[in-house]
Amino acid sequence: MKIYTFHRKQKLPISLEEAWKFLSNPRNLKTITPEYMSFNIISGAEKPMFAGQIIQYIVTPILGIKTKWVTEITHVKEGEYFVDEQRFGPYALWHHKHFIKKIDGGVEMEDIIDYKVPMGLLGQIAHPFLVKPKLEEIFAHRQKKLIALFGTYHNE
Numbered sequence: 001m002k003i004y005t006f007h008r009k010q011k012l013p014i015s016l017e018e019a020w021k022f023l024s025n026p027r028n029l030k031t032i033t034p035e036y037m038s039f040n041i042i043s044g045a046e047k048p049m050f051a052g053q054i055i056q057y058i059v060t061p062i063l064g065i066k067t068k069w070v071t072e073i074t075h076v077k078e079g080e081y082f083v084d085e086q087r088f089g090p091y092a093l094w095h096h097k098h099f100i101k102k103i104d105g106g107v108e109m110e111d112i113i114d115y116k117v118p119m120g121l122l123g124q125i126a127h128p129f130l131v132k133p134k135l136e137e138i139f140a141h142r143q144k145k146l147i148a149l150f151g152t153y154h155n156e
Contacts (some may be wrong), residue, residue, distance in 0.1 A: 002124050003115070003116050004115055004127065005113065006111070006113040006115065007113075008110070008111045008139050010108070011103065011106055011107070011108050011109075011155075012109065012147075013105055013106040013151050013153050013155070014107060014150045014151075016102045016107055017079070019100050020078070020079050020100055022149075023100060024048070024049045025049070026041060027041065027045050029041075032142045032145045034137070037059050037061060038059065038060040039057060039058075040058045040059075041056070044056055049076055049082060050076060051074060052074075054070060055070070055071050055072075055084075056068065057071075061134065062130065067089060068089065069086065069088070069089035069090065070089060071084045071085060071086055072085050072087050080100060081097060081098060083095065083098070084096045084098075091115050091116060091118065092115075092117060093115055094113070095114045096111065097110075097111070097112045098110075103155075105155030111139070
């Protein structure tokens, strides 16, 4: 059983409060997800984020195949981090930690995803050609959208 880790950091020139308000609102996930994925929240995003929150999505990650994805927000520390875990969906395991911290001139966001692909050995063979590049593409899109929304961090 191979478990992969995907790790990304991004700096934005906004306050911790503004970053938390945007990133902890599940409805904003659609804004930073590529349009071709047809991301739609079915239920669970009506209230502010809380531990135990179940959010259901429909998403089209690969080859136009619509997939239901159910995640649970398992941990929340206001203004610092939250964790979502897949309960049903395309991965055999999905554990996504979102960290936000104040830095000079803005915030640093950090995503750490531990995941396992389905389909055993076949999934492991497909990982470097299909799954990992798709995650890279999604997070590159997310980075560009966040820069378009909030600007570029210039304090280095």
